[in-house]
Amino acid sequence: MTEISKLGEFGLINHLTSDIKPKNKETICGIGDDCAVLNYQNRQLLVTTDMLMEGVHFDLTYMPLKHLGYKSAMVNFSDIFAMGGMPKQITISMAISKRFSVEDMEDFYAGLQLACDKWGVDIIGGDTTSSLTGMAISITAIGEASDTPILRKGAQPTNLICVSGDLGAAYMGLQLLEREKAVYYQQLKDNPNDKSDFQPEFAGKEYIIERQLKPEARGDIIAKLNATGIHPTAMIDISDGLSSELLHICTQSHCGCRIYEKELPIDYQTAVMAEELGMNVTTFALNGGEDYELLFTVPIGDKEKIESIDGIQMIGYITEEKYGCQLITRDNNEFEIKAQGWNPLKETK
Amino acid sequence: MTEISKLGEFGLINHLTSDIKPKNKETICGIGDDCAVLNYQNRQLLVTTDMLMEGVHFDLTYMPLKHLGYKSAMVNFSDIFAMGGMPKQITISMAISKRFSVEDMEDFYAGLQLACDKWGVDIIGGDTTSSLTGMAISITAIGEASDTPILRKGAQPTNLICVSGDLGAAYMGLQLLEREKAVYYQQLKDNPNDKSDFQPEFAGKEYIIERQLKPEARGDIIAKLNATGIHPTAMIDISDGLSSELLHICTQSHCGCRIYEKELPIDYQTAVMAEELGMNVTTFALNGGEDYELLFTVPIGDKEKIESIDGIQMIGYITEEKYGCQLITRDNNEFEIKAQGWNPLKETK
Numbered sequence: 046m047t048e049i050s051k052l053g054e055f056g057l058i059n060h061l062t063s064d065i066k067p068k069n070k071e072t073i074c075g076i077g078d079d080c081a082v083l084n085y086q087n088r089q090l091l092v093t094t095d096m097l098m099e100g101v102h103f104d105l106t107y108m109p110l111k112h113l114g115y116k117s118a119m120v121n122f123s124d125i126f127a128m129g130g131m132p133k134q135i136t137i138s139m140a141i142s143k144r145f146s147v148e149d150m151e152d153f154y155a156g157l158q159l160a161c162d163k164w165g166v167d168i169i170g171g172d173t174t175s176s177l178t179g180m181a182i183s184i185t186a187i188g189e190a191s192d193t194p195i196l197r198k199g200a201q202p203t204n205l206i207c208v209s210g211d212l213g214a215a216y217m218g219l220q221l222l223e224r225e226k227a228v229y230y231q232q233l234k235d236n237p238n239d240k241s242d243f244q245p246e247f248a249g250k251e252y253i254i255e256r257q258l259k260p261e262a263r264g265d266i267i268a269k270l271n272a273t274g275i276h277p278t279a280m281i282d283i284s285d286g287l288s289s290e291l292l293h294i295c296t297q298s299h300c301g302c303r304i305y306e307k308e309l310p311i312d313y314q315t316a317v318m319a320e321e322l323g324m325n326v327t328t329f330a331l332n333g334g335e336d337y338e339l340l341f342t343v344p345i346g347d348k349e350k351i352e353s354i355d356g357i358q359m360i361g362y363i364t365e366e367k368y369g370c371q372l373i374t375r376d377n378n379e380f381e382i383k384a385q386g387w388n389p390l391k392e393t394k
Numbered sequence: 395m396t397e398i399s400k401l402g403e404f405g406l407i408n409h410l411t412s413d414i415k416p417k418n419k420e421t422i423c424g425i426g427d428d429c430a431v432l433n434y435q436n437r438q439l440l441v442t443t444d445m446l447m448e449g450v451h452f453d454l455t456y457m458p459l460k461h462l463g464y465k466s467a468m469v470n471f472s473d474i475f476a477m478g479g480m481p482k483q484i485t486i487s488m489a490i491s492k493r494f495s496v497e498d499m500e501d502f503y504a505g506l507q508l509a510c511d512k513w514g515v516d517i518i519g520g521d522t523t524s525s526l527t528g529m530a531i532s533i534t535a536i537g538e539a540s541d542t543p544i545l546r547k548g549a550q551p552t553n554l555i556c557v558s559g560d561l562g563a564a565y566m567g568l569q570l571l572e573r574e575k576a577v578y579y580q581q582l583k584d585n586p587n588d589k590s591d592f593q594p595e596f597a598g599k600e601y602i603i604e605r606q607l608k609p610e611a612r613g614d615i616i617a618k619l620n621a622t623g624i625h626p627t628a629m630i631d632i633s634d635g636l637s638s639e640l641l642h643i644c645t646q647s648h649c650g651c652r653i654y655e656k657e658l659p660i661d662y663q664t665a666v667m668a669e670e671l672g673m674n675v676t677t678f679a680l681n682g683g684e685d686y687e688l689l690f691t692v693p694i695g696d697k698e699k700i701e702s703i704d705g706i707q708m709i710g711y712i713t714e715e716k717y718g719c720q721l722i723t724r725d726n727n728e729f730e731i732k733a734q735g736w737n738p739l740k741e742t743k
Contacts, residue, residue, distance in 0.1 A: 082543050083438065090432045090439075094534060095487070096521045127428040128427065128428050170443060181530040188429070190431055197427050297426070
């Protein structure tokens with residue numbers, strides 16, 4: 046392992062970025078000066094940013110750095126897709142403590158690059174500095190807007206509410222990883238001299254683990270919507286849980302909604318894991334967070350087009366504001382939807 | 395004091411940003427959706443980002459949060475100015491621990507807004523989350539490029555090397571603040587029951603304190619250069635010390651340089667403080683860091699124009715690469731310039 050102090054800030058940055066060459070015609074200059082230079086030639090651009098803190102957003106006990114790099118990029122791409130745009134550039138800032146090596150940073154950058162290659166995104170700059178404690182990551186993504194960026198505020202009564210993929214899996218993956226971590230620490234505590242490798246029990250649960258560690262932003266859904274000629278009236282990505290995001294759309298659109306428990310898309314592994322943990326899977330489909338799926342509304346006339354696309358589920362419809370935001374349960378009860386999603390600044394105890 | 399947990403993430407963001415309205419015509423949508431939407435109408439844009447970590451980049455013992463907000467914005471504007479551009483938008487991400495109150499965040503945002511108002515910059519988005527330990531701040535600034543962004547690589551032999559303002563003051567301010575902090579802690583230790591207010595000795599040293607706590611990015615110099623019709627061949631802002639930045643220009647321009655110790659612009663208070671500390675002021679003018687002045691090169695034919703502008707000092711000239719980078723001392727000795735600037739990832743012991 047190579048200590049980062051051997052290279053210093055500029056040496057480390059050179060080492061990690063010397064092979065990075067801009068691919069997009071919008072990227073006039075990338076890494077290497079005070080700023081990157083971009084030219085979007087009269088098209089609108091999108092800007093989003095996310096900060097990830099060790100111990101709050103990720104746990105390096107079970108999150109490999111390559112996955113962390115991948116996920117850090119994807120969560121930002123997800124915001125660009127949620128406006129109907131395509132990501133083109135990112136800046137990456139990191140603060141790292143002395144316990145990280147040059148090889149660790151190579152792993153992180155490999156994951157970051159993999160995500161960027163998947164969507165043709167250029168890494169155009171950033172900042173690398175030291176932290177006295179945990180790792181901090183901040184990514185800003187810039188993308189090309191579609192002719193009309195899809196905002197949160199455009200939903201109309203009678204619009205269908207659609208969700209891509211399935212919900213709650215990433216959160217169930219997190220629960221599983223936390224459970225196995227606890228088992229591992231207990232085993233270490235009980236038998237401090239047992240040097241045998243710990244084998245976590247992940248068999249048959251690979252999907253929910255992958256949803257937590259290596260989420261995919263749904264640019265493919267944007268491409269399919271464009272190909273089918275569907276223009277969502279409102280869209281948001283699901284990072285804090287379906288309930289929270291649905292309330293954002295309803296609040297900003299001055300609408301209400303009715304969604305149906307039986308229509309919520311839930312993967313088999315998610316349901317099994319919830320069962321194992323004695324938890325209600327619907328709660329986690331609504332509030333789990335980190336799904337990075339797209340939630341959007343379309344005019345009711347687009348119903349058949351939506352049905353023609355694989356991987357999109359209609360879960361309900363938009364109502365007038367006065368009817369509030371309601372979940373219709375399997376046994377036909379109505380519950381008001383509340384945001385119980387992940388909220389790092391809210392006291393939970 | 396209001397606990398942040400009472401508001402939660404979205405409540406805090408709403409509270410801090412509800413009065414923020416975009417002022418620039420390039421800002422189509424600001425805060426409130428998955429992304430901001432910008433339109434630069436066929437003009438090039440500049441992107442830069444900086445991360446500031448508590449305990450590494452700032453010490454809240456003596457750095458008021460309002461100043462920290464101001465400085466966080468200014469250090470990013472400085473990078474935009476260093477390309478000859480004008481800042482237009484920023485995103486602000488922060489991670490904060492439970493010891494901060496809503497009022498603390500208001501102070502930080504007040505400073506941030508003050509800096510933005512000074513240069514007509516819109517706050518267009520960000521992320522606010524929790525930290526288990528210290529505060530982390532990440533700002534990305536976007537700006538409008540001039541017709542030809544001024545890169546680091548354009549310096550040519552015989553070009554004059556120019557510096558705005560004066561050097562070493564911010565570092566001397568830091569030394570003074572650190573000294574008074576040590577005195578304060580010693581006093582607390584010696585007399586734990588002495589409740590009298592500690593009065594740091596800052597009289598006659600206000601300038602160096604302000605240079606550390608409230609730096610000004612030199613957009614005024616860009617305006618003056620434009621007004622005088624001067625097009626620098628290369629430019630960089632001085633954040634890590636003159637030596638380090640000069641070497642960036644020379645390396646990227648494949649040039650050498652000769653600068654003169656007697657021409658280095660040093661304020662009286664900086665010199666006095668260095669004297670008090672028994673330190674060589676030239677060392678700090680070369681390597682102090684956080685000056686946020688502009689270092690640039692101009693064709694020798696612009697000499698008279700440069701002399702007509704207040705607050706710009708010519709410190710030497712660019713040479714062919716084979717002559718290396720040399721400092722000519724007051725007693726006419728030559729020393730090779732080395733980057734000894736602040737480098738947070740380099741082992742200093």
